Structures are given as C-alpha cells and as structure tokens.
Amino acid sequence: MKPAERMKIPRQSMPEQEAGERARNFQEVNTGLAREAARLEAQRCLRCKNAKCIAGCPVGIDIPAFIEAVAEGDLDKAAAVLYEANALPGITGRVCPQETQCEVRCIRVGKGEPVAIGYLERFVADWARESRKEGGAPPRPTGKNVAVVGGGPAGLTCAGELAKKGHSVTIFEALHKVGGVLVYGIPEFRLPKSIISQEVAGLEALGVRIVCNTVVGQTVTIDELLGAEGFDVVFIANGAGLPVFLGIPGENLLGVYSANEYLTRVNLMGAFSFPACETPVLSSAEAVVVGGGNTAMDAVRTARRLGADPATLVYRRSREEMPARIEEVKHAEQEGVQFQMLANPVEILGDEDGWVRAVRCVRMELGEPDESGRRRPIAVADSEFEVPCQVLIEAVGTRANPVLTQTTPDLATNRWGYIEIDDNHMTSIRGVFAGGDIVRGAATVILAMGDGKQAAEAIDRYLAGKRASMADETA
Amino acid sequence: MFLIREARWLAKDVRWLVVESPRIAARHRAGHFVIVRPVENSERIPLTVADADRVGGTITLVVQRVGATTTRLCALERGDSILDVVGPLGKPTEIRNFGHAVLVGGGVGTAVIHPQAIALKQAGNRVSAIIGGRSRDYVILEEELSAVCDAVYPCTDDGSYGYAGLVTGKLAELIGDSAEQVGVVLTAGPVAMMKAVAALTRTPGIPTIASLNPIMVDGTGMCGGCRVMIEGTMMFACVDGPEFDAHKVDFDELNNRLRAYRAQEKASLEHLCRLGLNRSMD
Ligand SMILES: Cc1cc2nc3c(=O)[nH]c(=O)nc-3n(C[C@H](O)[C@H](O)[C@H](O)COP(=O)(O)OP(=O)(O)OC[C@H]3O[C@@H](n4cnc5c(N)ncnc54)[C@H](O)[C@@H]3O)c2cc1C
Ligand SMILES: Cc1cc2nc3c(=O)[nH]c(=O)nc-3n(C[C@H](O)[C@H](O)[C@H](O)COP(=O)(O)OP(=O)(O)OC[C@H]3O[C@@H](n4cnc5c(N)ncnc54)[C@H](O)[C@@H]3O)c2cc1C
Ligand code: SF4
Ligand code: SF4
Ligand code: FES
Numbered sequence: 001m002k003p004a005e006r007m008k009i010p011r012q013s014m015p016e017q018e019a020g021e022r023a024r025n026f027q028e029v030n031t032g033l034a035r036e037a038a039r040l041e042a043q044r045c046l047r048c049k050n051a052k053c054i055a056g057c058p059v060g061i062d063i064p065a066f067i068e069a070v071a072e073g074d075l076d077k078a079a080a081v082l083y084e085a086n087a088l089p090g091i092t093g094r095v096c097p098q099e100t101q102c103e104v105r106c107i108r109v110g111k112g113e114p115v116a117i118g119y120l121e122r123f124v125a126d127w128a129r130e131s132r133k134e135g136g137a138p139p140r141p142t143g144k145n146v147a148v149v150g151g152g153p154a155g156l157t158c159a160g161e162l163a164k165k166g167h168s169v170t171i172f173e174a175l176h177k178v179g180g181v182l183v184y185g186i187p188e189f190r191l192p193k194s195i196i197s198q199e200v201a202g203l204e205a206l207g208v209r210i211v212c213n214t215v216v217g218q219t220v221t222i223d224e225l226l227g228a229e230g231f232d233v234v235f236i237a238n239g240a241g242l243p244v245f246l247g248i249p250g251e252n253l254l255g256v257y258s259a260n261e262y263l264t265r266v267n268l269m270g271a272f273s274f275p276a277c278e279t280p281v282l283s284s285a286e287a288v289v290v291g292g293g294n295t296a297m298d299a300v301r302t303a304r305r306l307g308a309d310p311a312t313l314v315y316r317r318s319r320e321e322m323p324a325r326i327e328e329v330k331h332a333e334q335e336g337v338q339f340q341m342l343a344n345p346v347e348i349l350g351d352e353d354g355w356v357r358a359v360r361c362v363r364m365e366l367g368e369p370d371e372s373g374r375r376r377p378i379a380v381a382d383s384e385f386e387v388p389c390q391v392l393i394e395a396v397g398t399r400a401n402p403v404l405t406q407t408t409p410d411l412a413t414n415r416w417g418y419i420e421i422d423d424n425h426m427t428s429i430r431g432v433f434a435g436g437d438i439v440r441g442a443a444t445v446i447l448a449m450g451d452g453k454q455a456a457e458a459i460d461r462y463l464a465g466k467r468a469s470m471a472d473e474t475a
Numbered sequence: 476m477f478l479i480r481e482a483r484w485l486a487k488d489v490r491w492l493v494v495e496s497p498r499i500a501a502r503h504r505a506g507h508f509v510i511v512r513p514v515e516n517s518e519r520i521p522l523t524v525a526d527a528d529r530v531g532g533t534i535t536l537v538v539q540r541v542g543a544t545t546t547r548l549c550a551l552e553r554g555d556s557i558l559d560v561v562g563p564l565g566k567p568t569e570i571r572n573f574g575h576a577v578l579v580g581g582g583v584g585t586a587v588i589h590p591q592a593i594a595l596k597q598a599g600n601r602v603s604a605i606i607g608g609r610s611r612d613y614v615i616l617e618e619e620l621s622a623v624c625d626a627v628y629p630c631t632d633d634g635s636y637g638y639a640g641l642v643t644g645k646l647a648e649l650i651g652d653s654a655e656q657v658g659v660v661l662t663a664g665p666v667a668m669m670k671a672v673a674a675l676t677r678t679p680g681i682p683t684i685a686s687l688n689p690i691m692v693d694g695t696g697m698c699g700g701c702r703v704m705i706e707g708t709m710m711f712a713c714v715d716g717p718e719f720d721a722h723k724v725d726f727d728e729l730n731n732r733l734r735a736y737r738a739q740e741k742a743s744l745e746h747l748c749r750l751g752l753n754r755s756m757d
Contacts (some may be wrong), residue, residue, distance in 0.1 A: 174695045176519075176559040184697075213561040216693055219498050242698040245709060252704065253729050254735045261698035269692070270516065275746035277516045278543050279692075280739030370756040384527055401696045403714055 003046055008307070011113040013043040019334040023304050026188045026272055027274045029331055030094070030122075038123040042071035045115045048107055053117060056105035057452040061085040063102060063117055070120055079128040082121060087160045087453070088153065090129060091445050093122030095186060095294075097325045101446070103472050110458055128200055138207075139166035144463045147172060147231040149216045149404065152180020154436025156203060157452030158459075163206040166265065167458050170231075172214040177268065180239055184268040185260070187298050190328070193267075217404035222411070222432060232466065233431050233459050234421060236402055237452065240437035244397045250348025250393075255282055255356035259291070259299040259395035266302055284390035287311045288359050290345055291395030292322035297329065299393045300337050311337050316344040316364050316377045316408035325429070336449070340387065344379065348392055349404045398442050416441070424462070425455035433459055476556040480533055484618045486608070488540040489583060490549040495534030499524070499562045505570060505590035506686070506718055509534070509562030510694040513547040516560075520544045521691045521713070523663075524563060525586040525616075532562075537586035537615070543743040565717050567685075568594065568684070570677035576600040577649060578624075579642050579672050581607045581664025585616045591661055592623050599735045601625050605645045607664070611636035619674045643671045644690060657681050662721065663688075666730045673721035685721035687712050689729060690736070703726055 015031045016022070022029050033041065045067040053063045062081050069078035071228040096102070098118040106114035144167045151173035159169045177183050179196045204210065214220060216238070220467045225231045243258035245251055262281065268312045268319040270277030287308035289300040292315035304311040310344055314331070316321060316343050322329060333339070351357045362384035366375035400417035410426035412420045418441055421427055427434050435451030481493035499509060506521045526535035551557070568591050576595045578588040582737040585606045586590045598604050602623065607630040608614040614629045614636060621627045628645050629637030638645045642664075662672045663686035676683040689701045689712050696714035703712050706723040712715060 056683065105746065174561065175693065176561070184693075213559050214498070215561060215564065218563055219502065219561070241695075242711075243697070243699040245699065247709075251709070252732060254731065258699040261692060261700040264692055264698050269518070275743045278518045278587055278743050279646075280743065282735070354734070355636045401714075442752075 001043060001391040005107075006044055006046055007111070009040055009044045011044065011116055012037040012119070012405060014116075014119055016331075019331075020187070022189065023335040026305060028192050029189050032126055033116075033119050033123045038070055038120060039073065041048065041116050041120055042067045045110070052105040052107060052450065053115070055100045056102040057085075058101065058444075058446045059085045059453065061102075061121075066124065067115065067117070067120055070124060073125050075124060076132065078124045079132050082124055083128075086121075086446075086449070087157050087448060088199055089121050090125035091153070091182065091191065091199070092449070093118050093120075093125055094191050094195075095325075095444075096446050097444060099326050122136065127400075129195070137164050141168065142166040142463065143468075144233070145170070145231045145385065146283065146459060146463075147225045147229070149222075149232045149234060149236045149444070150174070150180060150238040150436070150438075151178025151200075151212075151424075152436060153178070153182060154239075154448035154450060154455075155235065156199070156233050156454040157449040158237065158456045159208045160174070160203050160206060161453055161456030162459060163203065163208050165456070167460070167463065168207070168209075170209040170211055172216050172220070172225075173210065173212045174215040174238075175268065176212050178210055178212065181241075183233075184264045185295065185298065187263065187267055187302055189301070189398060190298065199294060214405060217407035220428070221409045222404075226431060232463060235452075235455055236404065236427070236432065236434040236438060237436040237448070238401060238438050240398050240400050240418070240442050242399045242401045243394075244399055246345060246394055246396055248345060248347055250350055250356070253348055253350040253356045254354050255284070255389075255391045256348060256392070257393045259289070259295045259393050260398070262393050263295070266306070268420055272306065273398065281306070282391050283307050285309065286389045287393065288314055288387055288389040289393045289395055290314045290359075292324060293395065293397075294324045295396035297324045297332055299395050301328075301332050301335060303391065303393065304332075304335055304337055308391065309336075309415055311424060313337055314340045314343050314345060314359070314361060314387065316342065317374065318342055321366075321374045342377065343385075344377065346384070349386070356390055356392050358388045359392055360384055360386050383393060387423065400438060400441075424458040425451065426458065426462070431462070476558060477560045477684050478556045479551050479553055480531075480626065481556075482551055482553050485537060488549065489613075489615055490538045490540070490551075492529075492536045492538060492548065493533050494557060494560060495532060496534050496562075499560065500527045500529050500532050503527035503534060503590075504567035505562045505586075505594040506565060506568030507563035508565050508694075508717065509536070510564060510691065511536075511548070511557050511561075512559040513544060514558050515553075517547055518544045518694075519559070519692060519694070521564070521688075521694060521717075521719065523587045523686075525589050526619075527590070527611035534562075537583055542740045543747045546744065546747060564713055566715070568661070568718055570594045570598050571719060572599045574600065575656055575658050575743060576602050577646065577657050577660050578602065578604045579607075579646055579660060579662040579664070579668075580604065581642055581668040582613065583615070584662070584664030584668075584686070585620075587663035588661060589616055589619060592620055595661075596623050601658035603628070603655075605642045605649075606667070607631070607635065609657050628718050633641060642668060643669070643675055646672060646675055650675065650681065659684070659720075660721075661718075662686070666726050666733065668732055669721060669724075670726035671727070673724065677722055683721040684718050685726065687719060687725055687729060688715050689732060
C-alpha cells in the first residue's frame with residue numbers, strides 16, 4: 001500500500017456504549033475496535049523510518065513494528081512486540097494520556113489525526129489475553145529474594161520483570177487487594193477490574209507471591225524485611241496516596257469527600273451495589289466535584305452514574321488547561337456532566353443539620369503563565385456565586401503518604417516527602433530501591449511501570465554484583 | 476484468612492475474639508488498632524487491639540455489636556475465620572511515668588484502656604481505671620483490669636453495680652481528692668463521654684488523651700475519611716492518631732461526622748437480617 005493510500009484512510013472511531021445508557025451503568029464505556037477496524041487503523045501508520053512516536057512512549061514500545069504486525073494480521077507477533085517493552089498493555093492502551101505521549105508525536109498529526117496507537121495497543125492486548133499462550137521454559141531460580149512494597153503499577157511491573165529473571169519475589173500490599181490506583185481509583189467503566197485480576201493471575205503463575213493486609217512500616221519494617229525476613233533487596237512503590245484538602249471552611253460537613261475516599265468506597269468496596277456490598281456511599285440529587293484531572297473526571301462521572309443530576313465539575317482554570325485525558329473530558333460531557341470553568345470554591349455551605357447544601361465559588365480569570373507554564377488563575381472581585389449540592393468531592397491532588405518513611409528514618413526524602421533515588425533507582429539505603437509516584441509525585445500509570453521495569457534491571461545488576469562479590473569472598 | 480482461636484461473650488452484644496495473627500501480635504503496642512473485613516463484600520472497620528500474645532501469635536479483639544459488620548463478627552465461633560485483618564495501625568500510646576495515671580473507659584472503650592493499663596503499669600505508674608456501663612451486665616473487663624491496675628472503679632448508670640452514676644462523676648471525685656494527684660488521664664468510649672472527661676480535666680490542667688473513633692475506610696492515610704480537627708488543624712486519625720490531646724479535639728464535629736451513614740446503616744442491617752445472618756444472636 002502506498003503512503004498516499006494510507007493517508008486517505010480516516011481514523012477509526014472507538015465503538016462505545018451510548019451516552020444516555022452508560023451514564024446509568026458501570027460497564028466499560030469503550031467497547032474496543034473490531035478486527036477489521038483495527039486492521040484499517042493499522043494501515044494508517046506510515047511506518048516511519050525515524051518513528052517519532054516511539055520517543056513519546058515512556059517505555060519505548062516499537063510502535064511501527066507492532067502496528068505493522070496488526071496490519072498484516074499477525075497478532076501473535078504484535079503481542080510479542082508489545083509485551084517485550086510493556087507488561088500491561090491492556091491497561092496502558094486504556095489509560096495512557098496518548099495525546100501528550102505517543103500520539104502527539106505521530107507524523108500524521110501535521111496533516112489531520114494521529115494513528116490511534118492507544119486503541120491498537122488495547123486491541124492487541126485484549127486479543128492476547130483471550131488467545132495467547134505464554135511460552136518458554138521457566139527461568140532458572142537465582143536463589144535471591146526480593147520484597148516489593150505496594151502492588152500498584154510500579155510494584156506489579158517490577159515484580160513481573162524480576163520473576164522472569166528467576167528471582168523469588170514477594171509483593172506486600174497494605175489493602176486487601178493489589179492494583180493500587182488501578183483498583184481503588186480508576187473506575188470499572190474506564191478500566192474493568194477483570195483485566196487487572198488476569199494480569200495479577202499471570203504474575204502469580206510466574207511465581208510471584210502476593211501478601212495483602214501488610215502495611216510496611218507498621219506490620220513489618222524495611223529493616224526486618226532485609227534482616228530476619230531474609231530479603232536481599234526491597235523495592236518501594238507505595239504511591240502518593242495522601243489526599244490534599246482545599247483548606248476552606250465547611251470541609252467537615254456531612255457529604256464532603258476526598259475523591260480518594262469516594263472512589264475507594266465505590267471501586268474497591270463496591271458501594272455502587274449497596275447493600276449487597278455493605279460499604280455505603282452517599283448519593284445525591286446534586287453533586288459537585290472540584291478539580292480538573294483524571295481523578296476529578298472519574299469522580300464526577302461516578303457521581304453521575306450514582307444518579308447525580310446535575311453532576312457539576314468546578315475547575316479554576318479553563319478547559320484547555322485541564323490535565324485530564326481529552327477522551328475522559330469528552331465522555332464526561334456526553335454523559336451530561338456540567339462544567340463550571342474558571343471557578344474556585346471559597347466556602348462549603350451547610351444546613352442547620354450539618355449537611356452540605358451548596359458551595360460558594362468565585363469567578364477566576366487567567367493571568368500570566370506560572371512555573372508550570374499554565375496561565376495563573378486570578379480571582380475576579382465581587383464575583384461570588386453558589387452551586388447547590390448535597391455531595392461535594394474534592395479532587396485537588398495528593399501527596400506522599402508518610403507512614404513508611406516515618407518509620408524508616410534512614411530513608412532520604414525531599415522536602416515534600418518523596419523518596420530520593422540515584423540513577424539506578426537506589427535510595428539512600430543500600431539494597432533498597434524505589435519508583436513510581438512515591439518518587440515522582442502523582443504522575444501516570446506508564447511512568448510508574450517504566451520505573452518498575454528500570455528498577456528491576458538495576459536490581460538484577462545489583463544482585464548479580466552481590467553474587468560476584470560473594471564469590472570473590474569465598475575464592 | 477485469620478483463624479479465630481477463641482470466642483466468647485463478655486456482656487450482652489459484646490464479643491471477645493482471639494485471632495491468629497503473628498505479625499500483628501509481634502509488633503503490637505498499646506494504642507494500636509486493626510482494620511478487619513469479615514467476608515468478601517463486607518465493610519472494612521477499625522477495632523482496637525485489646526491484647527496481644529507474642530508467643531502464641533494472637534491478638535484479642537473486643538467487638539460491640541452495633542451494625543452489620545459487627546453483627547457478622549459477633550456471630551463468629553472458634554474455628555471460623557476473618558477474611559482480612561490489617562495492622563497494627565495508628566500511633567502507639569505515649570507511655571512514660573506520669574506518677575498516677577487514670578484511665579477512663581466507657582462501654583467497649585474499656586477494650587482500649589486495657590493494653591494502656593498494662594503498659595503504664597510496666598512504666599512504673601500508679602494506675603487507676605474507671606470503667607462504665609449502662610448496668611452491671613455491661614461492665615466489661617473488670618477482672619482483667621484488676622489484675623494490672625492499682626484500683627478499678629466500676630460505674631453503672633442505673634446504680635446496679637459499683638459507683639452509681641457516670642464515669643465523670645467518679646473521675647471528679649478522684650481529681651477532687653488531694654491524695655490522688657492525677658498526672659494524666661487517658662479516655663476511650665462514646666464521644667459524649669470523652670468530651671465530658673476533657674471538660675472536667677481542663678480547668679485543673681491535667682494532661683488528657685482521648686482515643687478517637689471516626690469512620691474509617693483504608694486506615695493507611697489514603698482516603699481522609701477519618702479526618703478530625705485538632706485545635707483547628709486537620710488530622711487523619713488513622714495515621715496521626717487515633718489518640719490526641721483531648722483538650723484540643725473538636726468533639727462536636729466528630730459526633731456529627733459519625734452520623735453520615737445512619738440511613739444506610741439501617742438498610743444494611745435490615746439486609747443482613749433478611750439474609751438471616753444475625754439469627755445466631757437472637
Ligand atoms: C482516580 C485516579 C485516576 C487516574 N487516572 C489515570 C489515567 O487515566 N492515566 C494515567 O496514566 N494515570 C492515571 N492516574 C495516575 C496513576 O494511577 C498513578 O500515577 C499510578 O497508579 C502510580 O503507580 P504507583 O505504583 O507508583 O502507585 P499506586 O498506584 O498508588 O500504588 C501504590 C500501592 O502501594 C500500597 N501501599 C501504600 N503504602 C503501603 C505500605 N506502607 N505498605 C504496603 N503497601 C502500601 C497502596 O495501597 C497501593 O496499592 C490516576 C490516578 C487516580 C488517583
Ligand atoms: C480506632 C478505632 C478503634 C475502635 N475500636 C473498637 C473496638 O475495639 N471495639 C468495638 O466494638 N468498636 C470499636 N470501634 C468502633 C467500630 O469501628 C464501629 O463500631 C464499627 O465500625 C461499626 O460497624 P458496623 O458495620 O457494625 O455498624 P454500622 O451500622 O456501620 O455503624 C454503627 C456505628 O459505627 C460507626 N461506624 C460505621 N462504620 C465505621 C467505620 N468504618 N469506622 C468507624 N466507625 C464506623 C457509625 O458512625 C455508627 O455510629 C473503633 C473505632 C475506631 C475508629
Ligand atoms: S504505553 Fe502508553 S505511551 Fe506507550 S505506546 Fe502505549 S499508549 Fe502510547
Ligand atoms: S509516527 Fe505515526 S505514522 Fe509514523 S510510525 Fe509512528 S504511528 Fe506510524
Ligand atoms: S481511614 Fe482513610 S485516611 Fe484514615
């Protein structure tokens with residue numbers, strides 16, 4: 001096929017549940033490309049010699065190679081290329097911000113729409129989960145033990161890579177289930193939990209041991225893991241889950257939530273099927289969510305599904321500055337979410353009985369760009385207005401959770417409490433490595449996975465060195 | 476799965492459970508709590524570790540039946556198990572020699588003061604415990620506390636046993652008695668009781684620590700649902716507490732936040748009844 005012919009094929013659209021329908025259920029919104037659509041989409045790729053898209057992917061997937069295999073109908077090969085660089089493509093294909101990573105660099109952006117790399121990645125991963133058999137002999141055991149703290153994307157990836165190299169790996173997870181934000185934060189309608197459980201089952205098949213209900217720092221310390229528990233290495237990937245509150249009056253009224261609490265109740269604890277699942281969540285006639293990121297979008301779309309009408313998003317900058325994935329913003333809008341842009345909450349108002357009744361906001365306008373390059377919002381004088389609501393959810397960011405670092409005083413952290421590492425992902429304690437949000441601050445799934453992978457390589461080198469030096473000592 | 480090694484009734488609707496959990500037993504100190512999830516689909520709820528046996532690898536939980544989750548727990552027998560138990564959570568009680576330490580426990584809050592009494596005694600304190608219940612049947616752990624404390628004062632609202640009246644009445648007596656010289660007060664129980672204790676010790680300036688019981692979900696600092704206001708500053712009870720300077724706590728707000736799910740709690744219990752799961756208690 002000639003490039004000109006490829007250029008003529010329009011970008012395939014993702015089939016999705018109808019907006020009115022899906023705003024009332026928790027099933028996945030995107031239903032996935034059909035085989036023919038995937039083949040057509042794959043043919044849109046120009047197979048660039050110097051493919052710019054690859055540089056946009058934090059784990060460096062050979063994008064043209066996997067897409068070419070899709071075009072040729074060799075899905076086994078496509079999957080092999082994907083899994084070579086990325087252990088969880090079924091997840092990243094769904095949640096990566098493609099528009100700022102791989103797709104934005106696609107050469108076709110100049111003349112229309114980029115190749116739908118994310119859709120194709122998801123297509124191949126979904127096919128592989130159903131049809132592909134893991135081959136190859138199990139690796140030879142190295143006799144080395146690695147403890148992974150936290151079962152989010154960084155921890156899961158690191159565990160998988162190390163297990164493939166023959167190390168014996170144990171994941172210690174604080175909650176009763178692994179997955180991190182993937183299970184407690186990102187809702188079912190965006191990332192079905194069955195995908196995560198299948199990936200986790202895959203890890204267990206590789207020999208990874210999963211120990212839940214263990215808060216490292218409380219149930220067991222890093223010192224104990226390296227000492228009595230017999231681990232040679234610890235990889236810390238406990239995320240940055242501590243929710244930040246706005247610090248305005250009225251935050252302790254009934255009906256005010258952090259997005260983490262709201263989403264955890266609904267996703268991890270299944271509150272959408274209360275009382276069959278016994279954890280309650282407050283539903284409301286009117287809900288307001290404060291924030292503009294993926295978390296805010298997930299919370300407001302969840303509120304909508306729990307019956308909020310209207311479900312309103314309040315954000316202090318304008319739509320262009322919202323950090324959420326573009327697709328989520330579009331989906332939210334289709335589902336009837338109301339947007340109050342350039343508005344900042346200043347006080348949450350309650351009724352005489354201690355429940356939220358409204359949020360008072362002030363209008364904002366955009367001034368000069370700040371350090372992040374985004375235009376700084378400034379309050380407009382005398383512009384206050386109220387938005388009525390019975391549930392108010394704050395999705396205004398998270399910070400490093402101090403539980404582990406407080407009980408591990410030797411672990412060097414920066415002034416925000418994030419763990420400091422060297423070029424090899426090693427912390428200030430020898431044999432203790434770290435990655436993901438606890439190092440970077442709240443970032444993305446793929447960056448956390450990239451850290452997990454790089455750290456696994458560094459850990460493998462470290463363990464090899466340890467073996468070598470031990471051989472020296474005995475020689 | 477966490478095996479129940481022992482289960483018995485301490486009082487009406489108050490169950491004593493000894494649970495196998497070697498890691499938690501090994502690290503437990505007074506003031507710690509755990510979060511449990513009895514079965515798939517049930518809630519995660521916090522419970523104080525009332526005692527720990529390092530050698531036997533068990534912890535003791537004292538559970539008062541109030542809603543669906545505690546009903547499930549109270550139905551457990553020896554040989555059954557709890558699906559998830561995580562801990563020890565929270566900061567341990569600050570233990571040192573205060574001279575004379577007075578512990579004030581109301582209802583199931585008495586379970587919280589039990590390990591505190593042991594630790595304070597070991598640190599060389601003179602330890603008195605004031606424990607309250609509605610009537611004689613509701614006074615719990617008197618024997619266990621008597622084994623470690625210098626004095627135990629049971630109190631009943633209806634006067635059926637011990638001191639007739641509220642625990643604060645007895646506490647006022649002790650504070651008023653110049654021979655007693657109270658160095659610290661630690662309290663756990665219903666919010667109204669802890670508030671009254673704090674009010675009583677404020678004027679004489681006796682340091683007072685309250686163990687707070689807000690609604691929790693994860694217990695690891697991730698959700699912020701357990702937030703409490705301490706002298707105007709927001710704290711997360713699961714990681715910054717659960718014990719705080721009682722003179723700085725906004726008890727009214729804590730009380731208000733505990734009401735959040737009244738309607739749902741009722742629905743949940745009714746649902747459980749329909750499933751016939753609470754039959755064993757009737
Ligand atoms: C609601 C929401 C939506 C998001 N949407 C997107 C999206 O669409 N795309 C995207 O790329 N990114 C998204 N993100 C960001 C992304 O999820 C995170 O950057 C990523 O999950 C970080 O991975 P991690 O492995 O570092 O940590 P986490 O996913 O936070 O996992 C950390 C794990 O460690 C456990 N843990 C914590 N402390 C301890 C301890 N002391 N001992 C043992 N275990 C512990 C936690 O319980 C958790 O399971 C979203 C985040 C949120 C909150
Ligand atoms: C640190 C701490 C230690 C505690 N120790 C004990 C103990 O040793 N023994 C004991 O019997 N109880 C203890 N509690 C209280 C116990 O957690 C609640 O009674 C229990 O959660 C009620 O659950 P339920 O489903 O049976 O009742 P529900 O019907 O859900 O609620 C009944 C009452 O419990 C409160 N409550 C509901 N859910 C929670 C939750 N997730 N966390 C906290 N409170 C909740 C509600 O405000 C309501 O007043 C403690 C609480 C905390 C925070
Ligand atoms: S992992 Fe993410 S950034 Fe990389 S190719 Fe896939 S969707 Fe793009
Ligand atoms: S830049 Fe676009 S067209 Fe070129 S190889 Fe990458 S996906 Fe294909
Ligand atoms: S219970 Fe979630 S932060 Fe304390």
